[in-house]
Amino acid sequence: MSPDVLTFQFGIGGFVLARNLAGVTHAESLQAPPQGGNTLNWMVGHVTRARNQALGLIGVTPLYDDAAFSNYGPRFDPAGALPLDEIVARFTALGSALSAALAGVDAERLAAPAPFSPSGNPQETIGTLLASIAFHEAYHLGQTGLSRRLLGHRGALPAPGEAGHD
Secondary structure, eight states: OOHHHHHHHHHHHHHHHHHHHTTOOHHHHTOOOTTSOOOHHHHHHHHHHHHHHHHHHHTOOOSSOGGGGGGGSSOOOGGGOOOHHHHHHHHHHHHHHHHHHHHTOOHHHHHSBOSOOTTOOTTOBHHHHHHHHHHHHHHHHHHHHHHHHHTTOOOSSOOTTSTTOO
16 A cells, blocks of 8 residues: 555545534534434544554554543443544644655555454555555545434535536
8 A cells, every 4th residue: 555545545534524524513423313323423533543543553653642532432422522623623633644654654664564453364564454544434434424414414525416426
């Protein structure tokens, strides 16, 4: 996986998140979908936590103590949620930090064995793990678009058949 491709993928994530959260309030971000599922606040906190951890994979000190994101793992308590604007600010700061870190990463670092593999791949490298993190982020950021609509907001990225969709 090329550092440039990873930088591009994380950059697109920032664009999508900004669009999907436009006009969404913190209170709305804590509302779970009526049929069940994760809140917007959890989704954004969860991918922000992953971005923070990704810095360590590249050899850069994470910007935030991981304990600050303990609520964004498998168990989420809305009472312990970070304010949405704070999570977005951290997500954005981490995007800049990831871009800078990826600009300085070399092929040897990306080819190094990863410390873990979410898929159990014994051949997992730092590069493939970063690609998995980018995919994981895209998965959850896609969910933010659906959550936005479930909250009653107009879609931020046009769907097929809507004005503005190719």
